[in-house]
Each structure stands twice: as C-alpha cells, then as structure tokens.
Amino acid sequence: MLRYLAGRLLRALLTIFLVITFAFFVLHASGDPALMILSADAPPEAVKAFRAAWGLDRPLWEQYAAYIFHALQGDLGNSMRDGRPALQLVLERVPMTLAITVPAFALKLAIGIPAGIYAALHRNSLADRLTMMLSVAGFTVPSFVLALVLVLVFAVKLGWLPSAGSDTAASAILPIVTLGVAGAAILARFTRSAMLEVLGQPYIRAASAKGLSWRRVVTEHALPNAAIPTTTIVGFMVGTLIAGAVVVESVFAWPGIGRLLVSSVANRDLAVVQVILLLVAATMVTANIIVDFVYGWIDPRMRSRGLVGGR
Amino acid sequence: MSAAAEPLQRRRVARFFEAWPPTTLLALAWIVSMVVVALGADVLAPYSFTALDLRARLSPPILLGGSWAHALGTDELGRDVLSRLIMSIRLSFLIAFFGTLIAAALGTTLGFVAAHFRRHVESLVLMLIDFQASMPFLIIALAVLAFFGNSLVLFVALMGLNSWERYARIARGLTISANEQGYAAAVRQLGASNLRVYGLHVLPNIASTLIVSMTITFPETILLESGLSFLGLGVQPPLSSLGNMVGYGREYLTRAPWIMLCPAAVIVLSTLSISVVGDWLRDKLDPTLR
Numbered sequence: 001m002l003r004y005l006a007g008r009l010l011r012a013l014l015t016i017f018l019v020i021t022f023a024f025f026v027l028h029a030s031g032d033p034a035l036m037i038l039s040a041d042a043p044p045e046a047v048k049a050f051r052a053a054w055g056l057d058r059p060l061w062e063q064y065a066a067y068i069f070h071a072l073q074g075d076l077g078n079s080m081r082d083g084r085p086a087l088q089l090v091l092e093r094v095p096m097t098l099a100i101t102v103p104a105f106a107l108k109l110a111i112g113i114p115a116g117i118y119a120a121l122h123r124n125s126l127a128d129r130l131t132m133m134l135s136v137a138g139f140t141v142p143s144f145v146l147a148l149v150l151v152l153v154f155a156v157k158l159g160w161l162p163s164a165g166s167d168t169a170a171s172a173i174l175p176i177v178t179l180g181v182a183g184a185a186i187l188a189r190f191t192r193s194a195m196l197e198v199l200g201q202p203y204i205r206a207a208s209a210k211g212l213s214w215r216r217v218v219t220e221h222a223l224p225n226a227a228i229p230t231t232t233i234v235g236f237m238v239g240t241l242i243a244g245a246v247v248v249e250s251v252f253a254w255p256g257i258g259r260l261l262v263s264s265v266a267n268r269d270l271a272v273v274q275v276i277l278l279l280v281a282a283t284m285v286t287a288n289i290i291v292d293f294v295y296g297w298i299d300p301r302m303r304s305r306g307l308v309g310g311r
Numbered sequence: 312m313s314a315a316a317e318p319l320q321r322r323r324v325a326r327f328f329e330a331w332p333p334t335t336l337l338a339l340a341w342i343v344s345m346v347v348v349a350l351g352a353d354v355l356a357p358y359s360f361t362a363l364d365l366r367a368r369l370s371p372p373i374l375l376g377g378s379w380a381h382a383l384g385t386d387e388l389g390r391d392v393l394s395r396l397i398m399s400i401r402l403s404f405l406i407a408f409f410g411t412l413i414a415a416a417l418g419t420t421l422g423f424v425a426a427h428f429r430r431h432v433e434s435l436v437l438m439l440i441d442f443q444a445s446m447p448f449l450i451i452a453l454a455v456l457a458f459f460g461n462s463l464v465l466f467v468a469l470m471g472l473n474s475w476e477r478y479a480r481i482a483r484g485l486t487i488s489a490n491e492q493g494y495a496a497a498v499r500q501l502g503a504s505n506l507r508v509y510g511l512h513v514l515p516n517i518a519s520t521l522i523v524s525m526t527i528t529f530p531e532t533i534l535l536e537s538g539l540s541f542l543g544l545g546v547q548p549p550l551s552s553l554g555n556m557v558g559y560g561r562e563y564l565t566r567a568p569w570i571m572l573c574p575a576a577v578i579v580l581s582t583l584s585i586s587v588v589g590d591w592l593r594d595k596l597d598p599t600l601r
Contacts, residue, residue, distance in 0.1 A: 140582035
C-alpha cells in the first residue's frame with residue numbers, strides 16, 4: 001500500500017517536472033520577451049539592461065538550472081509586467097476561477113448523472129432520445145458560441161442578467177450555466193453508456209432472476225458498477241477546475257486564471273504562464289491520484305489486485 | 312399499377328432509409344456542401360472577403376430585411392458576411408483536415424513503432440500518451456502559440472499534435488493483436504519488409520477503426536481551432552476562420568448579431584454533421600466499438 005502510494009507520488013512529481021521543463025524550453029526558445037515587453041523600437045541599452053535584469057543574457061541551460069533551483073525553494077520568478085511574484089499573481093486569481101468552476105461542477109453532476117441514468121433505464125423512450133440529442137449538442141456547440149447565445153438572449157434581449165464583468169453575484173450565473181451545461185451533456189452521455197453496458201451484463205439478469213426488485217437491482221448492482229467509468233470522466237472534470245474556463249472567462253470578462261493566462265500569453269509574461277502551467281499540471285495530477293483512490297474505494301477488485309490503493 | 316407493387320415500393324423505401332437514416336443523409340448533405348464551398352470558395356464568394364462596401368455597413372441579412380446584395384448582411388466595415396463566411400469555411404476546414412491527417416499519421420506511426428519494438432520504446436510512447444492525456448491541450452496550445460508567434464504552418468502542426476494519442480493508443484493495441492494473428496507473421500515469413508507488413512497488411516486491417524476515430528478528432532480540431540482563433544491566438548487577420556468571425560462578431564452582438572450567428576451556426580452544424588456521420592460509420596464499419 002505504502003509502496004504503491006510512493007510510486008504514484010513519484011510519477012506525479014515526474015509529470016509535473018516534465019511540464020515545467022517542457023514549458024521552460026518552449027517558452028524560452030521562442031522569441032525575445034525583452035522586445036515584446038519593451039516594444040520593438042526600445043533603445044538597445046534598455047533591451048540589454050532588461051535582459052541582464054531578468055537573466056535572459058545567460059545561456060539557456062544556466063537559466064534553466066537557476067529556475068529549477070529557485071523553484072525548489074518556492075520562488076517561481078516575478079511577472080515581467082508588474083514585477084510582482086508570479087505565484088502570488090496567479091494565486092490571487094484562483095478564488096475567482098473556482099467561484100465559477102465549482103458551482104459549474106456541481107451543476108454538471110446534478111444534471112448529468114441523473115439524466116444519464118434515467119436515459120439508460122428508459123432506453124429509446126422520448127426522454128432518452130431527448131437527453132441524447134441535447135448531449136450531442138453539448139459536444140458540438142463550442143462554449144464560446146453557447147456563451148454568446150446566452151448573452152444575446154439573457155443580457156441583450158431580455159436584460160435579466162449582466163453580460164460581462166464580476167461586479168455582482170448575478171454576473172456569475174451565465175458563466176456557470178455555460179460551463180455547467182456543456183459538462184452535463186458530456187457526463188450524461190458517459191453515464192448513459194456506462195449504465196447500458198452494465199445493464200447488459202449477466203449478473204444483472206442473475207440478480208433479477210433471483211427475485212430482487214428492479215429498484216434493488218439498479219441501486220445495488222447496476223449503479224456501483226456503472227460508477228467506475230463515470231468516475232474517470234468526473235475525475236477529469238475535477239482536473240479542469242483550474243484551467244477549464246479559459247474561453248468562458250474571456251467571453252464574460254471574468255477575472256480568473258483563464259483570462260490571466262490569455263493576457264500573459266499575449267504579453268509574453270513568461271513567469272506567469274509557467275506558474276499557470278505548473279498549477280494546471282498539479283491539479284490534473286492530483287485529480288488523477290484521487291480518481292485512483294476512488295476506484296479502489298468503489299471497486300474492491302482493483303484493491304485486491306494491488307493496482308490501486310484503498311483502505 | 313397492380314396492388315402488390317405498392318407495398319413492395321414502400322418496403323424498398325423503408326429499406327433504403329434503414330440503411331441511410333434521414334439524419335445521416337442530412338448530415339452527409341451538409342458535409343458535402345461544406346466541402347464544395349471550401350473547394351470552390353473563390354468562385355462562390357460574391358465579393359472579395361476583404362472588399363469594403365462603406366455605404367452598406369452593418370446591413371442586416373435578408374431574413375432581417377436586408378437586400379440580396381449582401382445576403383447574410385455586412386459587418387462594421389461593410390465587408391460581405393457571406394463572402395467572409397465562405398473563405399472562413401475554407402480555412403477552418405483546411406486546418407481541421409490537415410490537423411486530423413497529421414494527428415492520424417503521427418499517432419498511427421507511433422502506435423506501430425510501439426507495437427513493433429515493445430519494451431523501452433513502447434514505454435516511452437506510453438509515457439508520451441499519458442503526458443498528452445494529462446494536460447488540457449488548449450493550455451499547451453495557448454502557451455506554444457503565443458511564444459512561437461503565429462504562422463499558419465505552425466498552427467496547423469499544433470492542431471495535428473492535439474489528438475495523436477488517440478490514434479497511437481488504437482494503433483498500438485490493434486497492431487499487437489494483429490502481430491499475434493497469422494497473417495502478419497505469414498507475410499513476414501515470406502520476406503516482406505516491416506514497411507510492407509505495416510503499410511500494406513496491418514494498416515488496411517485496422518483502417519476502419521482509425522477512420523472512425525478521424526470522425527471524432529475532425530470536429531474536435533474544428534472546435535479547438537475556432538476556440539483559439541476566437542481568443543485571438545489562432546488564425547490571424549487578414550486571414551479569417553470561423554472562430555475569428557465569431558470573435559469579431561462578439562463586438563457587435565447587440566447591433567449586428569448575424570456577424571456572430573452565421574459562423575457559429577456553421578461551426579455547430581458542421582461538427583454535429585460529422586459526429587452523426589461518424590456514429591453511422593462506426594455502426595457500419597466497426598460494430599465492436601459500439
């Protein structure tokens with residue numbers, strides 16, 4: 001158990017390290033931030049001073065070693081734009097992003113899973129077809145289109161909700177709905193196919209044959225088994241809590257991580273982009289580990305095989 | 312007409328629609344028309360996509376009382392929305408097409424390599440797959456794009472990196488099982504080179520699954536491209552893609568919603584159609600995936 005945990009953590013750290021390295025080299029191999037920040041016609045002395053100040057004149061491997069060395073001590077560099085620590089700049093935005101992604105996540109679960117289960121239990125009914133049609137739409141309508149259509153209807157035409165910004169609590173409603181609806185559609189589809197798969201298994205027939213009520217067959221035999229594949233996709237959604245709202249935040253001018261990423265990318269603010277990538281990787285990796293443990297908790301077979309941890 | 316002929320006719324019609332469901336036919340028709348538009352963009356566009364008509368700025372489309380001169384209206388600069396839409400369809404489909412092709416070629420090759428060499432090579436490929444799957448690609452794409460600047464070639468290559476891991480996983484799995492079947496070993500015994508074994512014998516056997524995957528990654532690529540272009544980090548003006556148009560139209564949401572709605576509708580209908588056709592193809596070609 002402990003060995004498993006240690007191995008899992010080691011792999012997680014390796015992934016994060018790879019992301020940092022990848023980000024560092026991609027970002028540093030690609031043009032000169034000095035010219036971008038100072039504008040192209042800045043005097044050569046100013047560019048030189050800027051490069052010296054940020055260590056951009058040193059060889060790349062030296063910059064990389066220094067970066068890793070400082071990162072291990074918790075110093076992830078300063079924003080080239082306003083000189084403040086990049087980590088602080090990013091962490092300030094986290095609550096804003098979570099303020100829309102967490103309610104959206106709840107919305108996905110609350111709509112997606114029951115809809116998927118219901119659709120599977122009433123296969124080929126009108127409700128099932130409707131659910132599937134909506135879930136296909138959820139796949140194919142890009143979030144920015146959904147967001148703009150919602151703005152057009154609820155902000156422009158009806159005037160019920162603000163179209164952008166974060167001044168009032170009502171501003172959060174449209175971003176949350178946009179994120180939630182798309183996710184719910186995906187989740188409904190996954191849950192439905194997981195349920196259908198399980199309902200076709202012999203043990204369901206066996207459970208019915210031995211006289212269990214259909215309700216008990218569903219709650220005690222079908223649902224726990226269908227929970228396994230559904231957990232995977234839910235775990236992935238947990239992983240995107242930080243980074244899943246880039247487009248939606250941009251549409252609604254919501255001051256979260258996503259907008260910070262887009263503006264930092266446009267400004268070539270290396271340190272900030274690196275911190276965001278690191279944060280995203282860490283969230284994804286953590287979510288994956290949690291998923292592994294949830295597997296062990298809901299599926300004792302995986303526990304005994306020693307594949308995943310559990311109690 | 313005899314009495315017996317009519318039910319026969321009806322049965323034939325019924326059988327036809329069973330093989331070709333109406334939704335699939337509609338979806339196919341939409342895809343074909345999009346391909347025609349993409350190929351014949353230069354001929355079909357009524358105006359140059361950059362031509363200004365300053366007297367008819369923000370002119371509404373026909374359905375909202377506009378004139379036939381600009382069937383889908385014009386934008387703030389008086390550029391014809393229909394013409395821009397046609398050019399955008401061409402560019403978006405071109406990017407998605409090559410992006411999908413690159414992803415399929417790269418992923419399948421890596422899958423073959425992994426299945427052929429096994430051991431260390433395989434674990435390296437598997438690690439790359441895990442890495443790819445564990446990071447949201449939009450974030451990586453954003454980082455890469457902004458810092459590498461923006462050329463169309465780079466952008467298309469980046470789109471190709473989006474979904475290679477799906478093909479790699481499929482190709483690896485199927486190749487491993489193909490190598491255990493007789494036919495691959497048989498041609499190898501006959502002295503065929505690896506290139507011949509994989510290119511002429513294994514590939515055709517797993518092609519249907521790969522084609523079905525392409526119907527999944529093609530719309531994904533359209534969505535990714537339009538998302539990035541919408542953020543202003545994908546296709547750059549003066550070129551225009553569907554995502555660009557939506558991004559531009561967003562500024563005129565209150566005054567001229569058609570600028571945004573036209574390309575948005577094309578994106579949705581195209582991704583929807585390809586998904587529908589993909590589902591149908593999957594049921595036809597590869598019942599095991601159902």
